[in-house]
Every structure is written in structure tokens, then in C-alpha cells.
Amino acid sequence: MLAGFANKHGITYTLLSDEGSRVIHELGLFNEQVYEHHAVYGVPRQDHHWGVPYPGIFLLDEQGRVVQKRFQQSYRERETGPAILERGFGLPSSRHGAETTARSEGIEVCAYLDSETYRFFQRLWLTVELSIAPGLHVYGQPIPEGYIPLSIAVAPIEGLIVGEPEWPEPHPDQVEGLEEALFVYEEKVAVSLPLTFTQEGDDQTLQITVRYQACSATDCFLPSTTRLQLPVQAGDLVDRPRRR
Amino acid sequence: MTIDFAKIGPAVGDRFPAITLPGQHGQPVDLHQARAGRRALVVFYRSASW
Numbered sequence: 001m002l003a004g005f006a007n008k009h010g011i012t013y014t015l016l017s018d019e020g021s022r023v024i025h026e027l028g029l030f031n032e033q034v035y036e037h038h039a040v041y042g043v044p045r046q047d048h049h050w051g052v053p054y055p056g057i058f059l060l061d062e063q064g065r066v067v068q069k070r071f072q073q074s075y076r077e078r079e080t081g082p083a084i085l086e087r088g089f090g091l092p093s094s095r096h097g098a099e100t101t102a103r104s105e106g107i108e109v110c111a112y113l114d115s116e117t118y119r120f121f122q123r124l125w126l127t128v129e130l131s132i133a134p135g136l137h138v139y140g141q142p143i144p145e146g147y148i149p150l151s152i153a154v155a156p157i158e159g160l161i162v163g164e165p166e167w168p169e170p171h172p173d174q175v176e177g178l179e180e181a182l183f184v185y186e187e188k189v190a191v192s193l194p195l196t197f198t199q200e201g202d203d204q205t206l207q208i209t210v211r212y213q214a215c216s217a218t219d220c221f222l223p224s225t226t227r228l229q230l231p232v233q234a235g236d237l238v239d240r241p242r243r244r
Numbered sequence: 245m246t247i248d249f250a251k252i253g254p255a256v257g258d259r260f261p262a263i264t265l266p267g268q269h270g271q272p273v274d275l276h277q278a279r280a281g282r283r284a285l286v287v288f289y290r291s292a293s294w
Contacts, residue, residue, distance in 0.1 A: 001293055002267070002268035002292055003268045003269065005268075005292040005293070006268045011268075014267050014273055014278055015267060015268045015292070016263075016265040016266070016273060016275070017265060017266045017267075017268075018265055019266075023263050023265060026261070026263075027253050027254060028252055028253050028254075029252065029253045029288060052290040052291060053288040053290065054247070054249070054252065054253075055288055055289060055290050056249065056253075056287075056288055057285055057286065057287050057288070058253075058254065058260060058285070059283070059284075059285055060260050060279065060283060060285075060286065061283055062281055062282065062283055063259070064259050064260050064279060064284075065257065065258065065259050065260070066254050066255065066256050066257065066259075066260055067256065068256060069249055069253070069254075069256060071247075071252075073246060073247065075290070084285065088285075089283065
């Protein structure tokens, strides 16, 4: 059966069959909550679901040691290959989808996805990169009132879950005469946020809003709102082509 | 209910246990031997057939 599955999907790597879930049990990965997890999504109980492991990935180094485990709270949510390679093994490979750039007053804003397509419950990563001209900075958090921190928003799409951005650590910038400490980003800052489409649908366009205020040591530009669009196509699932 | 996956299955830092299971060509496959000293992803997939 695995041979047929491998042939059908062009899989060349090794597939192992754990009939009876013996190894799944030995490794402590037996999912005893599979019925409850399915119930969350309204999936009715079926006996043949019993025996599955928690779905997830172990990353092993050259010595076979576990360097990372990537498991999600929802059994449905899966990551893309590029995301695993980049975020797991640190291999730069995240530009696999659409990319768009906008420029204004010393700042270049680039947004890209790690996948051209989205699939039901697949986790995509959106990355927004700012390239900041020398002598300028933008603000991170925490931030005193009146200052505009760097922020990223994605316009709602039905079924799309936008996760929390991963903010790099800004560095402190003590300005003479100012009591409060400011935290800034200079040169380059890249922020990633996870996107999960929880419904199948049509091709989509992400509407992204990036807001920031660029300042030098002495002056500030007006706060900037940059709007970017990224297309993402509906991808086929393993077991069914999408309805067109 | 939140699952603490750090406590489930082989832990980060441990050598992944030795396992041998049949592969898609019917032959038994020893995971570490098949890895042949390379980095690897071990993916637990729920089923190839529902």
C-alpha cells in the first residue's frame, strides 16, 4: 500500500510502515486523544482512526540526535517544506511564493510568502523585511506614547487565521535629553507571521499593511503606511483536486 | 487541551531511538543506517490511507 502511495505522489524518500502502531507506542507518540481532537472539527468517530501518532516532525543532526521537534496543537495544521528547512535547519529557503516591494523615504519594504499556494490547514509564513537607510531607524516595542512602532496587519479573509508576529529583539537607543528608553531597528529587520487558511477556497490576495515611522538622530519623517498585496493560489490536496 | 510536546516522544538532545520497520519496497529499514550519517527529518504522518 505504501508503494502505491509513494508512486502516486512521486515520493522518493523512505516510507516506513508501523502496522499495529508498535513503534508509535514505544516512542510514546500514540495519540490517545484522536477522537477528542477530531470532535473539535466535527469529525465523527471512526474506529480506523485509532492507532495514529500525533502528527509531527523530528529534526535529526548528523549524529542522529533530535535537535528540534515540530508539532502543532491542531492535528490538521502542517508546515511547508521550506518553512521546516529554514526554521528547523536554518537553511535559507523562505522565498518560495509571491514577493512584492515598496520604497519610500529611506525605507524599502519587502513582503514575501514561503509558498505559492495555500492548502487546507497548511501553515504559511509571511515575512516582511525592512531595509533601512544608514542614519535612520524605526521603532520597536516597548514604546512610549506618541511614537509609532513598526506594525504589520493582514486584512481579514474568511477562514484565515493570522498568528502572532515574531519580532526580532530591537536594540535600545538612549537619546540625550529623553528620559524614556527607545527601542529601535536599524539596517534590516525581518518579521515573520504564520498564516493558516482553515477553509478550502479560491485563489486569494493578501492585503498587508505595514506601519512605521522612520527617524534619524534629530528628525522624523511623517508616519508611513505602506500597503502591499501578495497573491496566493489555492493548491490541490493530496487526495483531491480543487473544484474549479 | 494543550499538549506539551516537549514531554511526548523522544526529547530534544536525545539520540533518536533505533527503529527498524518495513519500507515501501517491503524490506526492513533501519532508520539510522538509512540516514547514513546525514541530517534527517522523521515525519510522523497519520495515515497514507483512510
